Structure formats: structure tokens, C-alpha cells
Amino acid sequence: MLMIAGVIVSVILFGIGLLGMIFRRDLIIKLLSLGLVNGSVMLCLVSLGSRANGIAPIIRGPENAGYVNPLPQALVLSAIVINFAILALALVFVMLLVEHYHSTDSQRIEHEIKREREL
Amino acid sequence: MTIIVLLPLLHFVFAVLCLSWQRGTRGIILAALLIDTILLGVLFAVLDQAGSISITLGGWGRNVGIELVADRTSLVFGFLTLFLEGSILLYLWREHLQPYFFMLLHLLLGAVFSVLFAQDLFNIYVIMELLTLVSFLLVGYGKRPQQIWASLKYLFLASLGMGIYLLGVAVVYYHAGTMNLGLIATQLTEQQDTTWVLLASSLLVTGIAVKAGIFVFSLWLPAAHASASPAVSALLSGLVIKMGVVVLLKLAAIFPLSGSLLVLGSLTGILGIIYAITTYELKYMLAFCTLSQIGYLLIGIGTGSKVALSGTLCYAFAHGLFKGLLFLAAGSAIQATGKKDIRELIMERSNISLITRAALLIGTLGIIGLPPFAGFCGKALLNAGTQSYVTQIVLALLSFGTVVSFARLIPLFRFEGGGYLPRTKSLSFLILALPIVLFFPLTHLFVPAWQWQTSLNISVFIKNLVVIGMGILLARPIANHFPHLEKRFFRLEEAAVVILSGFFLVFLLLLFA
Numbered sequence: 001m002l003m004i005a006g007v008i009v010s011v012i013l014f015g016i017g018l019l020g021m022i023f024r025r026d027l028i029i030k031l032l033s034l035g036l037v038n039g040s041v042m043l044c045l046v047s048l049g050s051r052a053n054g055i056a057p058i059i060r061g062p063e064n065a066g067y068v069n070p071l072p073q074a075l076v077l078s079a080i081v082i083n084f085a086i087l088a089l090a091l092v093f094v095m096l097l098v099e100h101y102h103s104t105d106s107q108r109i110e111h112e113i114k115r116e117r118e119l
Numbered sequence: 120m121t122i123i124v125l126l127p128l129l130h131f132v133f134a135v136l137c138l139s140w141q142r143g144t145r146g147i148i149l150a151a152l153l154i155d156t157i158l159l160g161v162l163f164a165v166l167d168q169a170g171s172i173s174i175t176l177g178g179w180g181r182n183v184g185i186e187l188v189a190d191r192t193s194l195v196f197g198f199l200t201l202f203l204e205g206s207i208l209l210y211l212w213r214e215h216l217q218p219y220f221f222m223l224l225h226l227l228l229g230a231v232f233s234v235l236f237a238q239d240l241f242n243i244y245v246i247m248e249l250l251t252l253v254s255f256l257l258v259g260y261g262k263r264p265q266q267i268w269a270s271l272k273y274l275f276l277a278s279l280g281m282g283i284y285l286l287g288v289a290v291v292y293y294h295a296g297t298m299n300l301g302l303i304a305t306q307l308t309e310q311q312d313t314t315w316v317l318l319a320s321s322l323l324v325t326g327i328a329v330k331a332g333i334f335v336f337s338l339w340l341p342a343a344h345a346s347a348s349p350a351v352s353a354l355l356s357g358l359v360i361k362m363g364v365v366v367l368l369k370l371a372a373i374f375p376l377s378g379s380l381l382v383l384g385s386l387t388g389i390l391g392i393i394y395a396i397t398t399y400e401l402k403y404m405l406a407f408c409t410l411s412q413i414g415y416l417l418i419g420i421g422t423g424s425k426v427a428l429s430g431t432l433c434y435a436f437a438h439g440l441f442k443g444l445l446f447l448a449a450g451s452a453i454q455a456t457g458k459k460d461i462r463e464l465i466m467e468r469s470n471i472s473l474i475t476r477a478a479l480l481i482g483t484l485g486i487i488g489l490p491p492f493a494g495f496c497g498k499a500l501l502n503a504g505t506q507s508y509v510t511q512i513v514l515a516l517l518s519f520g521t522v523v524s525f526a527r528l529i530p531l532f533r534f535e536g537g538g539y540l541p542r543t544k545s546l547s548f549l550i551l552a553l554p555i556v557l558f559f560p561l562t563h564l565f566v567p568a569w570q571w572q573t574s575l576n577i578s579v580f581i582k583n584l585v586v587i588g589m590g591i592l593l594a595r596p597i598a599n600h601f602p603h604l605e606k607r608f609f610r611l612e613e614a615a616v617v618i619l620s621g622f623f624l625v626f627l628l629l630l631f632a
Contacts, residue, residue: 014286018619021279022612027271030611034278041285048293071183072292075241079285082248086278089252093259093271100264110610113268 006047013040027094027104031087038083042076049073122162123174123189123236126197129154130229137222144221148208151225155204159197163564166194173238182297186238192368193235195432195565196361199439200231202554203357207350209547210447220260227253227354234362240288240298240323243366244281247330251277254359258347269342272611276339277330279615283622284326290319304373320374321626324367328621331363332413334387335621338614341394344406349450352402356409357443361435364416368431371420378632379625380421385513388414392520397601399461399527401449405442408486408524412438414517418510419501426574427504429566434497437558441485441493444551447544448478455538465530472540478548480532485555487522487587490580493558498583500566503574515586522590523597 013036020033049072057070094104101109133151137144165172171190175181207224230249237243251274258270292298294315295306307313328336340360344352371380391411398404416438419431452475453459456467468476481492488494498518505511554561562571608617 014282018279018615021275022615030275034275037279038282038285041282041289044286045289045292048289072289078241078245082245083278085252086248086274089255090271090274093267093274096262096267097264097271106611109264109268113265116265 001052002050003047006050007044010040010044010047013037013043025105025107027097027106027109028091030106031090031094034090035083035087038079038086042079045072045076045079121174122158122165123172123187123193124176126155126158126162127229127232127236130225130232134222134225134229137218137225141218144216144218145208145212148204148221148224151228152201152205152208155197155201155228159194159201162189162197163194166191181299182302185242186299186301187236188238188301189236191565192365192432195436196235196365197232199361199436200228200358202440202551203354203443204228206443206447206547206550207354209543209550210350210353212543212547213541220257223253223257223260224354227257227359231358231362234365237366238300238369240291240300240303242298243369244285244288247284247327247362247366248278248281250359250362251281251330254343254351254355257351258343258355260351261348263346265342266346269339269346272614273339273343275611276337276614276618279618280326280329280336282326283322283329283618287319287322287326290315290322294319300369300373307373316374317626317629320370320376321622321629323370323374324376324379324625324629325618325622327363327366327370328383328625329618330360331367332360332387332410333363333383333417334390334410335624336618337410338609338617340410341403341406341609344409344446345400345402349447349454352406352450353443353446356406356446357439360409360413361416361439364413364420364435367417368420368428371423376629377421377423379628380417381510382628382632383625384414384417384419384421385510386414387411387417388513388517389520392517392524393601394604395524396520396598397604400459401453401461401464402446402459404461404524405445405449408521409438409442411517411520412442412486415497415501415514418514419504422501422505422510424504426500426570429570430497430500430502430504430574433500433562433566434494437485437493437497437555440551440555440558441482444478444548444555445482445486447551448475448482448548451475451540451544452479455540461527468531468533469535470538471531473534473537474540474545474548476531476537478552479528481552481555483525483528485558487525487590488518488583489587490583491556491559493555495583496558496562499579500570500574502579502582503570515582518583518586519590522587523594526591526594527598529591 017033017036021030049069051068054066054068057067098104101112133147136147173186173188175184175186177184230246233246255270255274259267295303332340344356388411391407395404395407398407415434416431419427452471455471458464458467485493488498
């Protein structure tokens with residue numbers, strides 16, 4: 001049950017993030033949407049490792065007392081770190097663009113760059 | 120065994136060293152080059168005996184631990200890395216660069232070696248993300264707004280693609296209970312119900328295709344490769360793009376992808392070459408051409424016969440060499456004249472050094488596949504590897520388009536004038552030009568002799584020469600009468616939509632193929 005709910009929510013979040021990346025012109029909002037997309041994927045991974053009445057995978061009692069699968073959680077930890085790095089670096093580059101064009105509007109930046117190339 | 124751990128790991132160590140010992144960055148990269156040569160030599164000797172070697176890290180079992188495997192594919196791409204590394208080092212010898220550029224270079228090489236040995240889906244995800252980050256920083260190194268925007272677009276789309284890939288990994292893990300490619304293959308033979316493979320493989324292929332330079336997915340590529348500095352473009356186009364292809368090779372070995380890869384390969388080949396023909400800006404033209412040349416590799420993987428796979432390896436190696444050379448030489452030609460357009464470059468050809476023009480000539484001869492230059496060997500093997508006529512026609516069309524788009528460079532080679540070129544740069548061209556000219560003896564290291572006997576005959580020579588001759592003759596009329604092409608979907612938003620629709624395309628292809 002938990003697993004199905006997690007997967008459904010993650011698909012919905014993936015869709016929202018993708019729509020945000022496509023339809024919002026502001027670069028910061030695009031970045032947040034990218035974060036949402038990647039976050040939803042992680043939610044999907046974690047919920048696939050879940051089980052009914054599962055407990056955290058820290059062995060304190062009997063060996064098979066219904067622990068959830070620890071491997072997806074370990075994977076998601078590395079994925080979180082990677083996506084943090086991506087968002088942070090992308091924000092720095094957005095900052096450089098804003099210094100130059102005084103705008104975070106992707107269409108406008110695209111237009112300006114096209115004009116500069118033709119000069 | 121430890122070689123396959125050392126090769127990537129040492130580069131990460133060198134990356135840290137570059138930051139802490141800033142005066143010795145060039146010495147460090149020279150040392151790295153030497154060590155790589157030795158290690159790859161040892162690996163070659165070991166693989167000659169054993170075929171493939173593997174190691175599972177950390178003493179865990181194969182289903183939890185990370186397995187590294189070295190085989191013929193990793194060896195071929197390892198040698199390609201070596202050539203590009205040496206040539207880039209010499210090209211950058213005199214340029215003033217910050218130490219962190221060299222750090223990124225080492226990280227890139229380390230990540231490349233890790234991809235070659237990776238045998239675990241999640242491990243591949245992590246390394247591909249590392250490659251994304253490093254190439255993002257390398258493209259934006261010059262900090263010109265154009266570069267920054269191109270690299271930001273790259274980061275957005277590649278990260279979206281890797282998100283899709285990770286979804287695929289999740290599906291595989293849920294159904295197969297492992298991420299090790301070898302174990303997944305055994306699971307696939309044991310399980311009764313394998314309908315999940317459809318969803319999983321379409322997600323995985325879509326994710327990787329964004330990074331592998333396949334036309335409908337990698338629309339970030341032309342801007343990123345054309346606006347980066349020459350050495351970076353050479354590395355990205357020659358090497359980083361190939362890493363996606365390596366992963367596709369690994370995926371195609373266990374999932375049934377052949378039909379869809381054939382279609383995707385023809386699509387990227389034809390569309391890429393059409394855009395290359397209509398583009399007159401030299402570096403953009405080379406970037407579009409990269410998109411189309413990936414088509415050859417995908418067709419080779421999709422065909423799947425032994426000869427075709429050898430052809431894929433051969434062509435990937437050759438493409439890395441001549442595309443690297445072309446980007447480096449184009450960079451120094453553009454630097455010498457200040458012009459980017461092919462027509463303007465031809466007007467000012469007397470300012471370009473003779474050696475640069477010779478390098479451009481050798482690269483061009485390599486890419487159009489004139490025997491015995493590098494492109495020819497791969498094309499001959501690919502041609503012999505396919506039985507179907509449709510594929511052979513597509514391959515011939517691709518060669519024809521390549522000749523048409525590169526025939527415009529030929530007027531550059533009038534024997535006159537010549538500007539100054541530093542000696543290190545000429546040496547760096549030489550490192551890539553030599554293996555292009557002497558490619559045929561080189562291939563005997565990794566292509567068995569019987570495959571040459573079946574694929575080399577007089578008709579292949581004639582076919583290639585006819586295609587080249589026709590291409591050169593028809594180049595001008597075709598280029599003059601080409602319609603104007605839509606460039607709108609190279610923007611960020613449209614490219615994201617295209618990736619999404621590309622996913623549905625792959626899904627349908629896998630469903631019906």
C-alpha cells in the first residue's frame with residue numbers, strides 16, 4: 001500500500017516538475033522544478049524498498065524482524081548529494097548570467113545570445 | 120586485477136594534487152599520461168591471455184558490491200583516452216590556465232575510466248552524473264555568456280535525462296532485485312514474466328541517449344560543443360559522448376534493444392548530417408557531424424553481429440581521433456583568423472598555418488573514409504557486418520552526407536602562405552594524425568584477422584571511392600539548394616519536450632520491434 005502510494009505520488013511530482021521546467025520561463029523556478037523531478041525519482045526508489053510495517057534497517061534485535069530494504073536508501077543518499085552539487089553549481093552559473101543580462105528569463109537570454117552571435 | 124581500480128583512482132588523486140601543487144600541473148598530467156600508458160599496456164597483456172577480468176570491491180557479494188569488469192571494449196576506449204590525453208596536454212602546454220582546469224581534466228579522465236569498467240547500473244548513474252558536472256564546468260570555463268548558457272542548458276537536460284535513467288534503475292531493481300548487469304542477465308533467463316523489461320529498458324535508453332549525443336535527445340550538444348574552448352570540445356566530442364555509447368553497448372548486451380537502436384541510429388545519422396550540411400559555422404558543423412557519426416555506432420550495436428561490433432569499436436576509436444584532431448585544428452584556425460564561418464576561413468586561408476591546414480585535411484580524409492585512413496576501416500567492418508539492405512543503404516547515405524558536408528573544407532588546402540604555429544601544437548596534431556594515417560595496422564590489436572578477411576574486398580573499396588567521388592561532385596549543388604531548417608527546438612524548453620516525446624518513441628519502438 002505504502003509502496004503504491006509512494007510510486008503514484010512520485011509520478012505526479014515528476015510530472016509537475018517536468019511541466020515547471022517546460023512552461024515556466026524563470027531560470028530559478030526551472031531549477032526548483034529540476035530539483036522536484038530528481039526528488040520524485042528518489043521518492044520512487046525509496047518507496048520501492050519499503051514493506052508493510054517495516055522498521056528502519058538498523059539491526060538491534062533478531063536478524064529478520066521486518067527491516068525495510070537498506071540498499072535503496074543508501075543509493076538515494078548518494079543521489080541526494082549529487083543533485084545538491086548540480087543545483088548549487090547551476091545556481092552559480094545562473095548568477096553569472098544574471099550579472100551579465102540582469103534577467104532570469106530564459107527566453108530573453110536565449111534571444112540576447114542569438115543576437116550577439118549574429119553580430 | 121588492481122589495475123582496473125588504479126586507473127580511475129589515480130586520476131582522482133592527481134586531481135587533488137593539481138590543486139595543492141599549482142606550479143606542477145603540467146608535470147602531473149605528464150606523469151599521469153606515463154602511468155596510464157604503463158597500466159594500459161599491462162592491461163592489454165593481461166586481457167590478451169584472459170579475455171576479461173573482473174573484481175568486486177569491498178569484499179561484498181556481486182549482488183550488493185560494485186563489480187568492475189575490463190574487456191576488449193574498455194581497452195579500445197582506454198587507448199583512445201590515452202591518445203586524446205597526450206594530444207590535449209601538448210595543445211594546452213603553452214596556454215595560461217588555472218590549476219582547477221587541470222583538476223577538472225583529471226576528474227574527467229578518471230570518470231571516463233570508471234565508466235569503461237563499470238558493471239553496475241547505479242555505479243554508471245553516479246559516474247555519468249560526475250561526467251555531466253565536470254563537462255558542465257569545462258564548457259563554462261571561459262565564462263563568456265554564450266558558454267555559460269550552453270553549459271547551463273546541458274546541465275538541465277543531462278540532469279533530467281539522468282533522472283529518467285534513475286527511474287529505469289528503480290524499475291530494474293524492483294523486479295530483478297539487483298543492479299549488477301551480469302546478474303540481471305541471468306535473472307532475465309530465469310524469470311517467466313519479463314514485461315517489465317519494456318518499461319525499464321525504454322527509461323534506461325532514454326536517459327543515456329540524452330548524454331550519448333543522439334539527435335532527438337541531445338539537442339544541447341551543438342551549442343555546448345561549439346562554444347567550448349578547442350581542447351574541451353575535442354575531449355567532449357571525442358571521448359565524453361562515447362561514454363554514453365559504451366553504456367548503451369553494455370545495456371544492449373542484456374536487454375533486447377537491437378531494433379530500436381537501429382531506428383534511433385538511422386534517425387540521428389540522417390538528421391544530424393542534414394543539419395551539418397546546412398551549417399556554415401565550422402565548429403557548429405563539426406558538432407552536428409558528431410551527432411550524425413553516433414548513428415554509425417548505434418547501427419553497429421543494433422546489428423549486433425560480431426563483425427559489426429568490431430566495426431563499432433573501430434569506428435568509435437577512429438571518430439575519437441579525427442573529431443579530436445578536427446576540433447583542435449579548427450580551434451587554432453579560428454584563433455589565427457578570428458573568423459568562424461567556413462567561407463570566411465577559406466578567404467583568409469593564407470593566415471592559417473600550413474600544419475593546421477594539413478591537420479584539417481587529414482581529419483577530413485579520415486572522416487570521409489578514404490582508404491586507408493581511419494574512417495574507412497570502421498565503415499568496411501560495419502558494412503560487412505550487416506546483412507539487411509536497408510541498413511546498408513542508410514550507411515551509404517550517411518557516408519554520402521558526411522562527404523557532402525566536409526567537401527566544403529577542401530578549398531582550404533591550397534599550398535600557399537602560412538601563419539605561425541607553436542611547435543607544441545604541431546606535435547599535438549601529430550599525435551592524433553599519426554594513428555589516423557596508420558589506423559589499419561593499429562586495428563590488428565583488437566580486431567581478429569578473420570573479420571578482416573571477410574570484410575575487406577575490392578567491392579568495398581570501389582563503393583567507398585564512388586560515394587566519396589559523388590559526394591565531392593554534388594557537394595556544391597546540394598548545399599546551394601537546401602531548404603532552411605528549423606532551429607527552434609534547440610532551445611531549453613523545446614528540447615525538454617523533445618526528450619519526453621523521445622521517451623515515448625523509444626517505448627513504442629521497443630514494443631513493436
